Amino acid sequence: MPVVRALGRWPLLLAAAALALPLNGARAQGLSEGFGQWQSRSGDCRRNLAGAASAACMAVQLNQRMAGLLNVSFLARGEQKSAVSQLTFVGELKPGSSAMACRNGRCSPTGLMQLALSSVSETSFDARGLAEGLPKAWPVNGTCVVAAQRLSCQAKALSGEQWSAEATTP
Template sequence: MIHLWMAPLLLVVPATVNPAQAFNRLEHRPEHCRLVVGGRSLACERLKISANGSRGLRLRFIGDDQKTGGSYQLSFVSLDGDQSSPLGCDNSDCRVDSRRLSATLLSTSWVRFDARGLPKGLPATRIAQGRRWIDADTMSCESHSRNVAGMSAEAQL
């Protein structure tokens, strides 16, 4: 139920928002993007980079599953330690610092989605050991966990 006093507020909200410029998040369609999960190499079409706290960074490598019409997502969370975050945002305008940076990974998460965008089960999220690298051309992550196959992803910026 919409109250009459709310109607003018709806006119103030822009009709379209550029999803690539969401607050503290950058979305990118890299020319080349691959991820490896359980020894299987998969293509990815999108990369989402978002701030995770004051010194953390979340990287989401997202691909489309042509067989099912769904998608999949491999996420890495890293901690930048004493370095500043490589994601610099001014309001909704975000960019990645092209300096060569590396950081320690904290966790990985793997999840599949059906054609409606609903998750197929719970994400396989694990504490991980590994590294994240960023340079002028490439963003990559590699993780290793006990008793779990390694996961990695790389995207050309």
């Protein structure tokens, strides 16, 4: 009995953790999950940074950390060769919208997605993919609509800055 008291609840916790491993392994083998990423080149893409004129972008990216929460990013060429500038709208799916279907970290949009936005961020990455400083971020009000081959976002910060972006995908 002294050994059991000395160990306390550790044996039970270890047993519970061991039982959870097969479930995690099943998920790793490709069962459906609620998170991942979808990315596409864009033939027609425009976006603006705070206080800047509209400029071309080259790709769009959707990141779903969990079903119901979505990041919509518009990627453009940076100021230096191979650098990337990223404008990201973050929001929650509105009722009636479909979350992306994800498997092994890769997702695909499954229908109309409308987001109520909570924040916008601007980030730049160098040619190695490393962030060039901290991202600039703002709390915002706005919306994004992701429909068949078309993405559109508009947001306004309480401090007055405005962002908009839209793209079509092949």
